Amino acid sequence: MTGKRERGDTGTATRVLDAAERMVQVRGFNGFSYADIAAELGITKPALHYHFAGKADLGAALIDRYTTRFTDALAEVDASAGDAPSKLAGYADLYLTVLRDRKMCLCGMLAAEYQTLPPPMQDAVIGFFDQNERWLEKILEQGQAEGNLHFEGSARDTARMVIAGLEGAMLVARPYGDISRFQAASAGILATLTTATP
DSSP states (O other), rough: OGGGGGGGGGGHHHHHHHHHHHHHHHHHHGGOOOHHHHHHHOHHHHHHHHHHHSEEEHHHHHHHHHHHHHHHHHHHHHOOSSSHHHHHHHHHHHHHHOOOOOOOOHHHHHHHGGGGOOOOHHHHHHHHHHHHHHHHHHHHHHHHHHHHHOOOHHHHHHHHHHHHHHHHHHOOOOOOOTHHHHHHHHHHHHHHHHHHHO
16 A cells, blocks of 8 residues: 555654554544645655655555554453453443543544545545454354343444444544543443343
8 A cells, every 4th residue: 555665764654654643533634734744743745755655545554554553452352351341341441542642543533534535545444443343243242142241133233333332432522522421421332231131
């Protein structure tokens, strides 16, 4: 996606990705330009184009890196949390960690701008959510088999509800600058899955 040029100076490329990621998570993809990144990093726009030919290339690289990190975080949750409810709590904490840094989920921000994104970025955003959905579906099925998670309908539909609920809770908490709003919503979502229906 970014071509071989990114490998030539990984330090600068990483700095560009870090700056662009912060900007997307705060302003959205359409809320910054190459000039903004160049100004923040003190480099020229041609230097940016050396590493990422265009903004679409940069966006694709951002999603790829974010998805890889999120995948690694899910693997850590799998390895460190025992039962399914603990894994769901660990999953919700991934969102909380981002919100504590006064940022939003990168792919959640990009989803809000979906129609304006280049097709490769659109595909990558969907890929991120599909991956999350599959992971949650597996955890929900684990919890249902263990008897410590309860839900009606399919694990896939419930996974979609969890993702939508957490992404929405982040979005609503943001204008208030109130993490407790997210924490209350997150706890409510998890409670609906751990409480057996009488």
